[in-house]
Amino acid sequence: MGAALAGALALAATGGSLTVGSKQFGESLVLGELAVELARDVGVPAEHRAALGGTRVVWEALVRGDVDLYPEYTGTVARELLGGAVPAGDPAALGAALAARGVGMTRSLGFEDTYALGMRRARAAELGISRVSDLARSPRLRLGFTNEFMDRGDGWPALRARYRLPQRDVRGLEHEVAYTALAAGEIDVTDLYSTDPEIRRHDLVVLEDDLHAFPPYDAVYLYRLDLERRAPAALEAIRRLEGRIDAAAMIALNARAELDGVAPARVASEFLRATLGVAAAPEEEGRTARVLRRTREHVALVAVALLAAIALAVPLGVVAARRPGVGRVVLAAVGVVQTVPSLALLVMMIPLLGIGARPAVAALFLYGLLPIVRNTHAGLTGIPLELRESAAALGLPPGARLRLVELPLATPAILAGVKTSAVIAVGTATLGALVGAGGYGQPILTGVRLASVPLILEGAIPAALLALAAQALFDLAERWLVPRGLRRARAAGAIR
Known part of the structure; x- marks a missing residue:
């Protein structure tokens, strides 16, 4: 009650509110809902602009001020947003580079969601593939990657150059469609998110990134620096998630949303109630x-x-x-x-x-x-x-x-x-x-x-x-x- 009153007083003083953005995949939606519920818990009005597309769309929305905060990953910040000028493993350097653009970054939420490549276990065993470098021995493999991964600076172009991969049969697919195609044998390899519950569901082999092509992808929130003035109570509440979500917890949350079909808002409220004692009540709509x-x-x-x-x-x-x-x-x-x-x-x-x-x-x-x-x-x-x-x-x-x-x-x-x-x-x-x-x-x-x-x-x-x-x-x-x-x-x- 006291936190909510403090948030309301801060809101009245600054006229602040919060607009949260998210990308077009389940984990981003859940993390977006977590931020929305925490802001509302301290009395700050918050809305979720969900599933805004890929990285560039949400980043541009943040820079323009169309959204105030959204979940991101340090590897994406370093490679895709900052062009590789700052190492992904240096949070202080990342923070300084982002601050020059009017953007702040929280500490890690406690888990890493890195890119990886995956294959069906039977297909990988048949070809003797366990590492990404092993792909070079099978030039006729059919690769199907998410459309964003096809063109990202830390995606397929960098991976192909790093490992000198010879494959030419490469298709761009939606993430969910890629898993279906992999299970049906239409493709042999796809890109994965390491916290994706579909890895266990389809019994996939995650190939070892033996040449370390992918940088660290620690989950964080990016936010507009003026949020510290406009809605400080909301930002402080969201920071409570720093270090509180490990990889196993995130996989479980993703499974609830993506495999069990539970609404991301309900998944977020259940987690907040169990982990932080926040009696979040997602807005239900028939x-x-x-x-x-x-x-x-x-x-x-x-x-x-x-x-x-x-x-x-x-x-x-x-x-x-x-x-x-x-x-x-x-x-x-x-x-x-x-x-x-x-x-x-x-x-x-x-x-x-x-x-x-x-x-x-x-x-x-x-x-x-x-x-x-x-x-x-x-x-x-x-x-x-x-x-x-x-x-x-x-x-x-x-x-x-x-x-x-x-x-x-x-x-x-x-x-x-x-x-x-x-x-x-x-x-x-x-x-x-x-x-x-x-x-x-x-x-x-x-x-x-x-x-x-x-x-x-x-x-x-x-x-x-x-x-x-x-x-x-x-x-x-x-x-x-x-x-x-x-x-x-x-x-x-x-x-x-």
Whole structure:
């Protein structure tokens, strides 16, 4: 009670609160929930921006101030974030380098979660492989690594160079998918986290890093230094975890979350109650309330992006139809945007817009332009010449012809483009969860990580229903906006 009162007084004095981030894997989620519960225990409001993607996404969010704190590992800090300029085994040097960037680092939480390579026990025994250097004798081995490990400075490129590995059949996979592929014999080797419970579940052999390619990966929290002023009680409470979680405890927590399907918030509260005596009470939310909240988030993302796309794309389509030279440039430009992978576009938006709804809306807006621009252009250029000449013969100026004749005739095509854009937005918006935008993507991504079909369906089914609802809505809009005679003429043309 006294700690909570002290936290509340500190909060009132500084206006502080805490936003915790986490990466897209189970252990990071659990560590994020531990920080959230400890902050709330001392009266500091805290929220968890869960599963924000890879290391760079969460780091950029921390530096920008979109999150205040997130769990990280010293090897990642040294190799990936600081470019190898500071040794991972020197906490003082790491702290000084981070402080220059406005970031602080706690002491180790008590365990190391290092990278490792693993194989099925039978396959390793068959080939006589027990060390990473042994892989060089089997150039035809099929390797499947997590996508981030494929490109990290302390990942596959460094490992391949250190051990001079000859393998070329290397695939990028999601972590959970890699374990499934390994168990099915689709791949021979994958990267592991040393505290991953899947190692025991699949009876994997962890290959010895005999040339010490991987640095130490002690678990820590990184935080913005201004948190010491804004929410000192929360930071002090979180520091209680320093040295309190050993590797066996972390493996057990990961197993509860990833194998038993227990919510990370409940896993964290159970640990805090048993270890620190903290009577943490995770905020429980029923499935119906959760789906309704995700629906509001998803609809908001789609609606804002779609309205913005319509406002820009229809005028662009008009310009493209009236000025053929400009039209070719406009159609080419929006076509190029459509070819950019959605995940890449989301990540590129983060330095400009941070995390949350803004980068997701911006990406959806850009993806929504092409169908509307193209259909507006096609609808206007497809108007029969005799109708254009009739409108001109009546003496209508260009603006009036566009408003009274051409746009009404092109409305069916324009609405078809808007409908296509809406359906694309509903599907693509699920990726917004990777940058903290919420929506139906959150249960889908969590379900993929935890191999939980119910969680995946909790996001996938409402997303499909929303896409169908969007189609039905625009069918009704067409009945309202398109004159009956024009609808009949179009139907008759379709029959003929």
